[in-house]
Every structure is written in structure tokens, then in C-alpha cells.
């Protein structure tokens with residue numbers, strides 16, 4: 304629960320790590336449709352923390368809504384990043400929650416537990432694997448904590464040294480650090496339809512696509528929201544719905560067989576016949592009303608692009624271009640069935 308008090312709390316996301324074991328700065332490492340840094344910023348924002356200060360290496364941009372601070376010397380270690388981050392917290396904030404960008408499984412519930420433990424000590428830290436560490440809530444009175452840190456070893460060691468100043472909070476489960484691509488694989492799970500890897504997602508509502516993971520379905524929900532809010536995005540809605548559907552064909556049953564067939568016909572008529580959307584709509588509605596029995600088409604094993612790629616667009620124009628590329632890549636992946644679908648598409652065109 305967020306109390307009134309919590310309006311005065313900021314977040315500091317430490318993402319300046321060089322990512323030597325990733326081969327590039329970890330802040331930009333992709334996870335689902337987001338980045339490691341984006342996940343941490345979203346979690347802090349959802350917990351009601353404001354502003355969210357993100358400490359990044361030079362050349363790494365911060366997600367919209369975050370306040371970027373560049374650590375030009377990431378080699379100087381965590382202590383420098385922490386000093387820069389706490390230094391950027393506005394003076395009217397009573398406390399800050401420090402998060403690491405490489406702990407993407409830290410959720411809003413844990414941050415709320417830290418907030419709920421305020422009042423007894425100037426520092427509240429998470430017990431991870433028996434050791435006190437981030438995420439850590441630091442009251443303003445203890446901001447000089449950062450000055451006591453030197454180099455890269457730091458926070459966990461320092462917390463161990465001042466047990467009287469720290470309230471420990473138990474997380475719901477272990478909090479793995481993501482240092483390598485293999486770590487990233489361990490904390491994510493593939494969507495059964497498009498195979499995109501997402502952090503496990505607790506769905507608020509059951510989703511109608513049995514062929515998608517809850518996290519993938521939620522990502523498609525974000526795309527849908529953009530298309531409904533902004534006409535520049537909205538004109539691609541018919542096509543993104545078709546492409547998403549054939550990337551998540553689900554199981555061989557009557558409803559799914561029809562769904563896959565009709566959406567593939569619509570994609571074929573869009574890309575190969577350049578049919579206007581109104582005509583595609585009319586044709587698929589007519590096909591849906593017929594009592595035709597459609598065969599099951601064995602779906603491709605993987606796709607070159609997923610809905611997570613399409614979410615990267617920041618303008619309607621870029622969105623349109625990405626949806627088209629997504630459509631072409633997906634149509635290509637279904638090439639084993641092109642002849643069948645082309646026959647259906649031509650037949651439906653002739654019947655109109």
C-alpha cells in the first residue's frame with residue numbers, strides 16, 4: 304500500500320556497469336520488448352517512486368520518464384555511480400530506493416515491502432541468499448553512505464558492517480543477478496507461440512489466446528493501446544492483429560484452424576494483392592460466416608520478428624514500417640503453406 308508519505312521518495316537505478324560479460328553495456332540488453340534498464344525504471348515508477356534517476360554509462364540513453372545521469376567513468380565502480388545517483392535526487396525527497404538494472408526479477412511487491420518497513424532504521428535492505436543487498440531504501444540522513452563506499456565492492460560489504468542501521472526485508476524468492484546471456488535465459492521464459500523470451504508475468508486477467516504466454520499477451524496489449532489511442536498507429540491495427548494471430552496459432556481445434564486460415568488469407572491479400580483494409584475485412588467476415596471446414600496448418604517453429612520488436616517504434620510512421628516488416632517476416636515463415644493460402648485468397652477474391 305502506498306501511503307501519503309511515499310510521495311516523497313525517489314528511485315536511483317544503477318545501470319552504469321560496463322557489462323564486460325555481455326560484451327556491451329547491460330543497461331541496453333533486451334528483455335521482451337524492453338531493456339534491463341527499462342524494466343527497472345518501469346518497476347520503480349509502478350511502485351510510486353519519483354523521480355527515477357538512472358545512472359548510465361556515456362552513450363546509453365534512458366527510457367522516457369527517467370532522469371538520466373551519466374557516469375563517464377564506469378570503471379571507477381559502483382560507489383561513483385551511487386554518489387552521482389543520490390546527488391541527483393531532488394532535495395525535497397526524504398529517501399531513495401536504490402535498484403540495480405541487472406536484477407530484472409525485482410518486482411513492485413518487494414519495493415512496497417521496503418517502503419512498508421520504514422521508520423526504525425535509516426537503511427532498509429533486501430536479504431538475498433543470506434546477504435543484505437539491493438534493492439536498498441536509504442533515508443536522506445544516510446545519503447552519506449555513498450561517501451563511505453570505495454571502488455566496486457561496496458554496498459553489500461558496507462551493509463554488513465552497520466547491522467544496527469539496517470532493517471532486513473525478506474523477498475518472496477531469490478533475486479538472481481543477470482551478468483551473462485545465460486543468466487538472461489534463466490530468468491525469462493519463451494512464449495509458446497512466437498518464442499520471444501519474456502520475464503514471467505502474472506496476468507491480471509485470463510487471456511483468450513491460448514497460444515501466447517501471459518507476458519507476450521500483455522505486450523500485445525501495449526501495442527493495441529497505442530493503436531487505439533493514436534490514429535497514426537491505428538491504421539495498422541488490422542494487420543498487426545492478423546500477424547499476431549498467426550504467430551500464436553494455439554492447438555489444433557476447429558476455432559483455431561479457422562482463425563489461422565482467415566488471418567493468413569488476410570495477410571496474403573494485404574501483402575500480395577495490396578487489398579485495402581475494408582475489402583480484407585469484408586472478405587474475412589464472409590469466410591468466417593461460412594461453415595467451411597479448414598485444415599490444420601502446421602505452424603513454423605520460429606519467427607524472425609515478434610510483437611516485442613514492433614513496440615520499438617516511437618512514431619506512427621515507424622510503427623507502420625515495422626508492422627509491414629513484421630508481416631513480411633511472418634508470412635515468409637509460413638512459406639510451407641503459401642500455395643494453399645494463395646489458393647484460398649484468390650478464391651475468396653473471385654467470389655466477391
Ligand SMILES: [Zn+2]
Pocket residue numbers: 494495496497498499515516519520551
Ligand atoms: Zn508470443
